Amino acid sequence: MHDGSGRITVQGLGKSFGPVHAVRDLSFTVQPGTVTGFLGPNGSGKTTTLRMILGLIEPSTGSATVNGVPFRGLPNPGTVVGAVLEAQSFHPGRTARDHLRCYAAAMRLPDRQADQVLELVGLGTAAKRRAGGFSLGMRQRLALATALLGDPQILVLDEPSNGLDPEGIAWLRSFLKSFAATGRTVLVSSHLLREMEHTVDHVVIVSRGECVYNGHLDELRAAQRSRVLVQAADPAALVAALEREGLAAEATPDGRLAIPGADSRVVADLALEAGVALYGMQDERVDLEQLFFQLTNGQFAGAQNAPSRWGPPPAPGYGPHGGFGGNA
Numbered sequence: 243m244h245d246g247s248g249r250i251t252v253q254g255l256g257k258s259f260g261p262v263h264a265v266r267d268l269s270f271t272v273q274p275g276t277v278t279g280f281l282g283p284n285g286s287g288k289t290t291t292l293r294m295i296l297g298l299i300e301p302s303t304g305s306a307t308v309n310g311v312p313f314r315g316l317p318n319p320g321t322v323v324g325a326v327l328e329a330q331s332f333h334p335g336r337t338a339r340d341h342l343r344c345y346a347a348a349m350r351l352p353d354r355q356a357d358q359v360l361e362l363v364g365l366g367t368a369a370k371r372r373a374g375g376f377s378l379g380m381r382q383r384l385a386l387a388t389a390l391l392g393d394p395q396i397l398v399l400d401e402p403s404n405g406l407d408p409e410g411i412a413w414l415r416s417f418l419k420s421f422a423a424t425g426r427t428v429l430v431s432s433h434l435l436r437e438m439e440h441t442v443d444h445v446v447i448v449s450r451g452e453c454v455y456n457g458h459l460d461e462l463r464a465a466q467r468s469r470v471l472v473q474a475a476d477p478a479a480l481v482a483a484l485e486r487e488g489l490a491a492e493a494t495p496d497g498r499l500a501i502p503g504a505d506s507r508v509v510a511d512l513a514l515e516a517g518v519a520l521y522g523m524q525d526e527r528v529d530l531e532q533l534f535f536q537l538t539n540g541q542f543a544g545a546q547n548a549p550s551r552w553g554p555p556p557a558p559g560y561g562p563h564g565g566f567g568g569n570a
């Protein structure tokens with residue numbers, strides 16, 4: 243019997259295809275009531291992991307459970323998990339409604355369920371059109387409708403925004419958030435953090451089959467560092483004024499001062515009070531995308547080693563290339 247928790251648990255999961263280690267020792271939990279982003283570049287093992295969670299391929303090591311049991315142990319799994327994997331195919335001559343009615347019949351669901359999910363995904367007006375004439379975005383919506391037929395507790399989606407236009411992406415974002423807001427579970431993969439950053443609460447980032455970050459997106463954001471760069475007429479006087487306010491400054495190779503974590507207006511006010519002329523000021527911020535890029539290049543071991551571009555020297559174990567972009 244499954245526990246009805248809506249939780250997906252991946253424990254020490256690994257998969258090798260001959261010499262290719264597609265997934266290695268992956269462990270994470272997907273909690274109900276959240277949208278968890280499963281992120282990584284192409285070939286990082288996302289689809290392989292999702293297929294193992296869905297019981298489509300056998301793990302080489304470890305386990306994946308849904309509601310406490312392996313997927314194949316779920317009774318009537320379509321009512322527990324709705325899944326959309328890549329390369330969905332539809333009978334091209336069949337209408338969207340008929341496609342869904344076939345699936346509804348297989349799951350012993352009433353026909354009206356087909357119309358309900360078509361409305362839900364915004365395909366109500368296309369119900370009688372043949373799937374063969376659908377755009378990629380419409381096919382994605384039809385695949386999602388199919389996954390929703392059994393009114394599942396959990397959604398597992400592989401790259402669902404592929405082929406969606408900006409309006410479709412915005413729609414998907416609000417759909418997934420409202421699905422999770424009802425206490426249900428969403429696990430969604432993507433190779434684009436930017437596309438997912440306003441959708442997901444929790445992220446599991448993989449690179450070359452291994453987990454490089456597992457935590458809240460907010461914590462990852464907090465790892466972003468910003469700094470103010472200033473060109474001061476009297477750097478020593480400005481450093482003294484900043485230090486009196488508890489702000490540390492360091493000299494940059496180009497002769498400017500860098501003040502990590504500072505607000506540019508505060509720096510300007512302090513300079514004015516100290517009578518130090520400023521010849522230039524710049525706010526620098528490292529965005530999430532850069533951080534994702536760095537993480538997935540395998541340069542960082544995990545959240546506990548939240549990278550610092552300008553901060554203190556790297557912690558032990560940090561590679562020589564530690565740090566974001568810049569001079570790294």
Ligand SMILES: Nc1ncnc2c1ncn2[C@@H]1O[C@H](COP(=O)(O)OP(=O)(O)OP(=O)(O)O)[C@@H](O)[C@H]1O
Pocket residue numbers: 259262263264282283284285286287288289290291433
């Ligand atoms: N059936 C298979 N036989 C051999 N190698 C495979 C097989 N399936 C996946 N791989 C390999 O495993 C690795 C991970 O692939 P996977 O499709 O899981 O990555 P992904 O992150 O989903 O990438 P993408 O976004 O491009 O689909 C890749 O090197 C891929 O070539």
